[in-house]
Amino acid sequence: MAFDLVVDGRTYPVTTRFVGTMMLTNLLGALAVVHGHGLPLEPAIARLASEEPANERMNVLTGRDGKTYIVDVRKAPLWSTELLVDDLPRMAIPDLTFVIGDLSDIRSNNSAHYRKLARRLSPLVETVVLAGRSAEQAAKLSQEGITNFVVAPTALDVSRYLDSRPPGVVYLKSNGSLQLWRVLDQVAPAAGPPPVPNRQE
The missing domain is CATH 3.90.190.20 (Mur ligase, C-terminal domain)
Structure with a gap:
């Protein structure tokens, strides 16, 4: 799954190893927490690119x-x-x-x-x-x-x-x-x- 995250007028391309949209809400929630704490989004987005779904x-x-x-x-x-x-x-x-x-x-x-x-x-x-x-x-x-x-x-x-x-x-x-x-x-x-x-x- 890949999507564009738009925050404060800036677009962040997000690429993941998840399939389909079922996990989209969870991923957006996690990124919202990062942003809400004033932390940069780039490291979290980079981490998502390599994060594997649970086995099976x-x-x-x-x-x-x-x-x-x-x-x-x-x-x-x-x-x-x-x-x-x-x-x-x-x-x-x-x-x-x-x-x-x-x-x-x-x-x-x-x-x-x-x-x-x-x-x-x-x-x-x-x-x-x-x-x-x-x-x-x-x-x-x-x-x-x-x-x-x-x-x-x-x-x-x-x-x-x-x-x-x-x-x-x-x-x-x-x-x-x-x-x-x-x-x-x-x-x-x-x-x-x-x-x-x-x-x-």
């Missing part, structure tokens, strides 16, 4: 297989997942493969929520991978004419599918129940890539 909470890794992985596999409440989908057009990641696993906080009408999410993702990404409980919606999505999805019920199935694909960007989204983090066991992450652009004004 939207951190970015480069795999041995040449793919870039955005790893978000510990918690997946529906509201934050929908916010992430809202961000995708601004993120403009070409050839994105989005893996939907098990979502949290869905207490009623589970099937409809998974299908709605897949419908929203379909025109925004190259491939939607349905894993875990979302895989159960494949037949109905096919009946609706959605064709750019792959069914991979388990983490092992996801790994096997990704192994067959060329380098690109993969977003892994699930709560911990599916153990989607096991996909990373197969790709032995190396150094992280540059921050993912997502400029906000």
